[in-house]
Amino acid sequence: MAASFNVVRYNSSPCAACKFLKRKCLPDCIFAPHFPPEELQNFISVHKIFGASNVSKLLNEVLPHQREDAASTLAYEANARLKDPVYGCVRAISILQLQVEGLQKELDEANAELVNYARGYNHCYHPDISGTTAAQPAPSAVPVNPMCCYAQIPPQTRPVDLINTGEAGVCNYYRIPSSVTFPRNDTNQGGAAGQGL
Incomplete structure (x- = not known):
């Protein structure tokens, strides 16, 4: 999926990070797979709260298969912090x-x-x-x-x-005393339990 995204990216526009930072989006851009051009606002929030260099370091430190989760978590936390500067995502965690x-x-x-x-x-x-x-x-x-x-x-x-x-x-x-008898259910057709007694 990342390879197909890279092909599209080079034919159209740079990733959201490179677009915002006004730099050329290189083939090995760490932000490109996680901040596509249409998610500019997510990157702006992440940059405002954490800083682009800190996010770049963090994404380079985690394993490649964990980067997507890390980027989406950073975006969620940054947006929550912008909405609630005091508690951020802690309020949502507490409510949950x-x-x-x-x-x-x-x-x-x-x-x-x-x-x-x-x-x-x-x-x-x-x-x-x-x-x-x-x-x-x-x-x-x-x-x-x-x-x-x-x-x-x-x-x-x-x-x-x-x-x-x-x-x-x-x-x-x-x-129920043994003297009480129950009527037999003869409405069943074949294969019923107790048939032929």
């Missing part, structure tokens, strides 16, 4: 760090909520190993968990026993 911290906090809260839902789901749908049951509480005392929509059905219409774990903050769950 605060956003990352806020998003991390939201992610942690969402993960904690997900864990609570998973615990509620496990307590609502896995049978009690001990086999103990408690009397069914009044409908207002039944915990409402989004993962346990069964808890919203009035107790007198439920053919199940309420299992009360007795733990604070843990969802109660229900055990």
